[in-house]
Amino acid sequence: DESGTRVGPGDGDSELLLVRQHRDRYVLAVWRPVSGLSTWEWCAFDTEITASWYPDRDAVLIRQERHGRSLLHRADPVRRSVALVPTPPGTLLAAAARPGGDVHYLWTSAAHPPRMVSTAGTLLPPLGTVEGTVPGDHREVWTPGPDGPVHSLLALPDDPVPAPAVFLVHGGPADHDRDAYDGVVHSLVASGFAVVRVNYRGSTGYGPRWRHAYPDGVGLTQVRDLASVRADLVRRGLVRADATALWGSSWGGYLALLAAGVDPAPWRAVVAVKPVADCAAAHRAGTPALRALDERLFGGTPDTVPEAYARSSPVRHVSRVRAPLLVVAAERDDKCPPAQVRDYLRALAGAGVRHEAMWLDTGHDGYDGRDHVAVLRRAIGFLDRELRRSGRPGSRAPDRPAGHT
Structure with a gap:
């Protein structure tokens, strides 16, 4: 490469x-x-x-x-x-060498919004970002795994632990969660949730072998890592066993839906934003670049290796979903096409799974400030109801009719 x-x-x-x-x-x-x-x-x-x-x-x-x-x-x-x-x-987030050996870089951490820094002490203009530090206790956790330890970034609220926890699942898959400021993490921690960001197998930042490790299959390997980290944090007394949720966007939304069906026991609520719900349908309707990525990951097309696509598709596992879902989709999404999301929602309704749907009039990457705020409010409200209903952290909500929107 x-x-x-x-x-x-x-x-x-x-x-x-x-x-x-x-x-x-x-x-x-x-x-x-x-x-x-x-x-x-x-x-x-x-x-x-x-x-x-x-x-x-x-x-x-x-x-x-x-x-x-x-x-x-x-x-x-x-x-x-x-x-x-x-x-x-x-x-x-960025770095550039300057004349005289100085280096200017844009620095951030999970507890600190971005700021400009000079290695030579040059005075640089302030950025129009959030001031101060992010609430909560920010740390890292390493969980033993079959291909080496799985690294996670953990943010705990100021309230006593164990806390209701939201696993924010990064997209990609060739990407990783960073020790960097994240507005969603800020909002969740300030709302009293622990936030876990897992750099599962397939993530960048841990070497080529980690990036290409898919021993259980596409998506299934990552679902296993998410459950393993959750179990580790429960054992450590950091998060509540009866109040853990998944929230992911794009590939992260795909993993959230897949986990809800493949390994339903650990999860009490799921938020999936612009997800892949049917791998074969998304391949056929996707862009050439995404089709090439699918074929590399799965080892062929849906016609040549149909069972590989089916095993890794959330729609195949709908009947096993137990957690309530909030699915956010985009009408003009060319990466995670809307038709396969609609088919998944119909399958949820047919299986009697309680869920909510939110549709945006955007493309996959068309995410203006108003849409971001709307999704953030809807998701946090949904998680608050499902994980802390009636003031009892982790209590399950009473059943509502399937297909709630």
Whole structure:
């Protein structure tokens, strides 16, 4: 795998700075029209990186995403050395080298909204973000797993634990949750919920082997990791066993729906925003890029490996769903098409599963501020009713007619 990160003039020549996946490492390389590709095997990292030249082109600034946090490095091609650029623990949303060796970066952590920082102490303008720190106790948890420990970011409310918990499931699957400010986490913790963000197998930031680990099948591996982390947090007395919910968007919404049917016992409520509900139907109606991703993950098309798609499709497991669901979908979604969501909702109604539906007049990524606030309010209200009905944390709601909208 190769990805270009910077094109610029060399010694009278053009060159392309590349990041290559080489064996189980990510390495820098330079390609020039005359000399071809030169791989810097001395500049290798165990997790994903991006890179760009310093202004004087005497060094390369490397940003590494590792275990939910960011690291900065300075690579010297003459000395063939790599040095760490000190930054606070957290996530760097952007970083750029400046003349004179200064580096400006946009830093955040789970407890701190983003702010601009200079390694040389240059005064930078403030950002128009939330002021102060995020409420709650922010920490990390490692849970033993068959392919290595599963890393989670945990935010506990100020109220005593164990607390009702919401598992925020990231999308992708080639992505990861970061030690970074998240407005949804802020809102949930301020509302008295614990928030768990799990970097399940398939996530980036933990190396190529973790990213490609799907031993139980697409989605099924990730469902297993979510349940394992939940059980671990219950054992530790941090979250309530009878008051845990799932909330995911896109691929995360797909995993939330899949978990609700494949492994229904742990979950008391589920929020799925713009999800895949039927893998085969979504493949047939999806974009070429998403079809190619599906075929890589499943090992073929729905026609060549139909059972693989069926096993991993939430719609197949509707009859086993027990938790009430809030499904949010978009009328003009080309990544998680609306037709397959409607089929899933009809299947829920046919199975007598209590659920609510919310439709947005947007595409998959068309998410303006008003829609975001509307979904946030609807979801938090739904979770509050289902996990803390009548003031009793974790109590189950009385049955309502299926198909409630």
